[in-house]
Amino acid sequence: MVKMGVAHFSGSYSPVPSDTMYSSTLLSKSSIKTSPAFTLNNQVFQTHIPKPLNNNFHSSQPLTLKSLKVRAMDTQEGVPSMPSFDFHGIDQKLVDRMVYDSLVWSSLHGLVVGDKSVQRSGKVPGVGMVHAPFALLPMPFPETHWKLACEVAPIFNELVDRVSLDAKFLQDSLSRTKKADAFTSRLLDIHSKMLDINKKEEIRLGLHRSDYMLDEQTKSLLQIEMNTISSSFAGLSSLVSDLHRSLLDNYGKLLNLDSKRVPGNTAASQFADALAKAWTEYNNPRSTVMVVAQADERNMYDQHWLSSLLKERHNITSIRKTLAEIDAEGELQADGSLIVDGQAISVIYFRAGYTPTDYPSESEWRARLLMEQSSAVKCPSISYHLVGTKKIQQELAKPNVLERFVDNKEDIAKLRKCFAGLWSLDDSDIVNKAIERPELFVMKPQREGGGNNIYGNDVREALKALQKEGTEEDAAYILMQRIFPTVFSTFLLRDGICHKDDAISELGIYGAYLRNKERVIINEQCGYLMRTKVSSSDEGGVAAGFAVLDSLYLT
Amino acid sequence: MVKMGVAHFSGSYSPVPSDTMYSSTLLSKSSIKTSPAFTLNNQVFQTHIPKPLNNNFHSSQPLTLKSLKVRAMDTQEGVPSMPSFDFHGIDQKLVDRMVYDSLVWSSLHGLVVGDKSVQRSGKVPGVGMVHAPFALLPMPFPETHWKLACEVAPIFNELVDRVSLDAKFLQDSLSRTKKADAFTSRLLDIHSKMLDINKKEEIRLGLHRSDYMLDEQTKSLLQIEMNTISSSFAGLSSLVSDLHRSLLDNYGKLLNLDSKRVPGNTAASQFADALAKAWTEYNNPRSTVMVVAQADERNMYDQHWLSSLLKERHNITSIRKTLAEIDAEGELQADGSLIVDGQAISVIYFRAGYTPTDYPSESEWRARLLMEQSSAVKCPSISYHLVGTKKIQQELAKPNVLERFVDNKEDIAKLRKCFAGLWSLDDSDIVNKAIERPELFVMKPQREGGGNNIYGNDVREALKALQKEGTEEDAAYILMQRIFPTVFSTFLLRDGICHKDDAISELGIYGAYLRNKERVIINEQCGYLMRTKVSSSDEGGVAAGFAVLDSLYLT
DSSP states (O other): OOOOOEEEEEOOOOOOSSTEEEEBBBHHHHHOOOOEEETTEEEEOOOOOOSSSSSOOOTTTTTOSSOEEEEEEOOOOOOOOOOOEEGGGGGGGHHHHHHHHHHHHHHHHHHHEETSGGGGTTTSSSSSEEEEEESSSSSEHHHHHHHHHHHHHHHHHHHHHHHHHHHHHHHHTHHHHHOOOHHHHHHHHHHHHHHHHOOOOOEEEEEEEEEEEHHHHHEEEHHHHHHHHSOOOOOHHHHHHHHHHHHHHHHHHTTOGGGGGGGGOOHHHHHHHHHHHHHHHHHHHHEEEEEEEEETTTHEEEEEEEHHHHHHHHHEEEEEEEEEHHHHHEEEOOOOOOETTTEEEEEEESSSSGGGGGSSSSHHHHHHHHHHHHEEEEEOOOHHHHHTHHHHHHTTTTTTTEEEEEEHHHHHHHHHBBBBOOOEEOOHHHHHHHOOOOGGEEEEEEEEOOOOBBBHHHHHHHHHHHHHHHHOOOOOOOEEEEOOOOOOOEEETTTEEEEEEEEEEEEEEEEEEEEHHHEEEEEEEEEEEEEEOOOOOOOOOOGGOOEEEOOOEOO | OOOEEOOOBBOOOOOSSSSSEEOOBBBBBTOOBOOEEEEETTTOOOOOOOSSSOOOTTSSOOOOOOOOOOEEEOOOOOOOOOOOEEGGOOOOOHHHHHHHHHHHHHHHHEEEEEESSSSSGGGGSSSSSSEEEESSSSSEEEEHHHHHHHHHHHHHHHHHHHHHOOOOHHHHHTHHHHHHHHHHHHHHHHHHHHHTTOOOOOOOEEEEEEEEEEEEEEEEEEEEEEEOOOOOHHHHHHHHHHHHHHHHHHHHHTTTTGGGGGGGHHHHHHHHHHHHHHHHHOOOTTTTTEOOOSSSTHHHHHHHHHHHHHHHHHHEEEEEEEEHHHHHHHHETSSSSSETEEEEEEEEEEEEOSSGGGGGHHHHHHHHHHHHHEEEEEEOOOOOOOOOHHHHHHHHTTTTTTGGOOOHHHHHHHHHHOOOEEEEOOHHHHHHHHOOOOGGGGEEESSSSSOOOBBHHHHHHHHHHHHHOOOGGGEEEEEEEEBBOOOOEEEETTTEEEEEEEEEEEEEEEEEEETTTTTOOOEEEEEEEEEEEEOOTTTTTTGGEEEEEEEEEOO
């Protein structure tokens, strides 16, 4: 168990709240107990929870030294050196000032979420607000890997588009999953219906986020997953980069850190621009963008930032509707256009609908089908959504599959470089290896929404149980190589309290893709999301659920 | 009792919370029960509570009509026509949309306060935030009166400065008050000590706010009071004007309202600029601005906005300290400069120290004296503070007193035009008249911080009690002509809930004044504060405490 350093804020000591960022879920179908989910106000962290391999931080030492030391670690095999932010020498008064300033900054600049402890905070804006959890300082990250991640973003965008056009590949790849996972099955049904009516999506909008971890041992940037629906935190992560730059502008000299090494993050405005361009392509000046939202959404301000930028920068109005409301208020016109609550909808932006719990009744599925049948631009379409499943990710990682969708060999090499080991459970060799060495694997369910990954000995137990059952159940999972990122000590802020702890980070790169028939209008990388969480070796421990928004510091 | 219209927000009906904006206080010395205070997160509304004279709003009518009507009222005696915003025909769906948008806007743009129901919200920034209470739409206000109020701001600034230099006038005018009011007495003691040591204030900074009401019967703009210390809401009121302009940009056509008729409000940046210029005059690049704050301050974001602008626009750092902290950490250097917590202080900006409760022990008085003795620029100095007392306001309203301080006859005429009737309680004629017709008067205590005014029959009872006692107690009060402003129906938002009700408004005009020896560096009007509150005829009713931030719509 890693010892935890708690930074004293305003002179008062507060222990880590034990339950607010932590939730444990059960797989409804298989009843296999999973490891805890990492939730940030309903948005779940998808990352692995490694055992810390590198614990340089000694929390038992007193905080007395006057300045922060940036120390270069050993390099190996030509990989650039990575400085470790050594916080055990940082002046506590300086930390207190930065904590106070950053909390004020968050409040004045809309870096906020709904507070779980306030009942209405997920429904009514403006009440029960609390600063979004964030890291006090950016996480060091090698510039070469950052550049690589940015570089592959447009290639991934295009890959998603190409794969989405191969309906047979999608249906075939997911055919076994369909039998084992009811949610994927319903999505595939809609996909089939669209094939039956020969539905064409001329304007195709993707707002993706590709998530990576930097593997400590291989020094390689490995993709965790590709999000093609409801890629969250574009709004808030842009603000965290601004916050960190502002803090380093004020305190950077004392810390020997340069604010210019925090990359600018225009994810929010670029996503808003992409939505606006899709609206323009649809070409109905009286139409509106519809945000499909969950009824209770504590991460609403992240979404409101996009709507606000859409209005301020492009004078385009957006409305928010739940799937149930769309079922009740939506109708298709004879020409295929969608009217919801009396308003013509040109662009449908999904911030709900990615997880089974978003479809508690047939009403929600009717709404999803209705939207898919319409001529509105869907972000994402059902086929884009399916491309984002773990199974497709795993299929694409197989030999010679990328070649079916990407022409350029250099591009293929770049993508493949990011692929972690991915296997289906019908590969008995790999299943046996995972039973033998479960610590090297993660077992992942198909579903988005995360938090259902299986780690450690649970992998062995789950695989054995599936072998015994001998059903199609195994098709609901894939196996993935477990990634062990570098551990850094950092300061994590939540609920006004600053905690010092060892942590690991996951980098998400946003990408926007817009195409109208053969004309590609946008294909670009759009800022980033850095998420950092406590790397407790005690996977079941309460501290493990503590994850925050972050930015990166190029090294 | 005025019936109250409640706008349904997001389909749910919520009654007015009965206690959160309402507080009743007792006068500690006289034990005369006063009418309820109107508090907005510790900042008390100083205004009169009139009985509504003009109740055009029929809340019992259903909200069905499709557009808002702006109706011109009868004009009289050449006073410009004043449109009444007639909200009983407004489309409920439009209101709901504007309410939602405005709540989102507040959250993203830092129009927030600490939530009373969250314990830490006055101490720790970033937790327990809620949107500041505000009116959904700006209040109509005649442009001529607006211009007059702006025009007299620099004259009032200069008047404060001139009066502050006349130590004998201050001491003499307040000599009787000194015996009756312990708080004023302590301030006068500090003032005397400064006279004894012949303390010179070369750099003089005033950040004032002159508050007015528009009297319905006389159509005149009458000054309620002049705030020379801790003039609040410069930060948040600037945002409310932006919010209203943004709403009218989006919905103005539907409402037949033009966003350009909401005057721009740069109070926050102008106040920050004035603090920066005072810092520059003090001429110590390593020095900092000190905000003297209350330990528990739910209106902290209003203050943080000024500090934030000071940093962003001028790269000047500020620190926040309570009076007790200043007593513990402050020391005077041999050259008169002030060091607090190891930092040189060039400008002291008081957002505490204006009310007796800010001085619970001798420690706070020591801090006040320490600061006054220092060479730091005090905003305000003890003499500026004293000029803002009700007694001085009343003295200045006497015949031939203004002439002692202002040379220009036109300026004198303009100031006098704004003066309401003000009398001391040693004027037995006026006391008898007030006992006879108490509804025409307000009885006001010396102290700032408000909420202790006496109205209606309580005026009669209080005056009779004072006559019986025959002590110096009467010197703790002044009598003021009661002002009856026009009543408008409006939408008030608090805690995410929209209420429709009849309301009255008070206009505050900010002014900044900076002088170094004989050189006047700043003397300007700096934006405005509009406050609107429910005008219930039931003065003791719970709805009466409901006051919100507003802006104005020029008519």
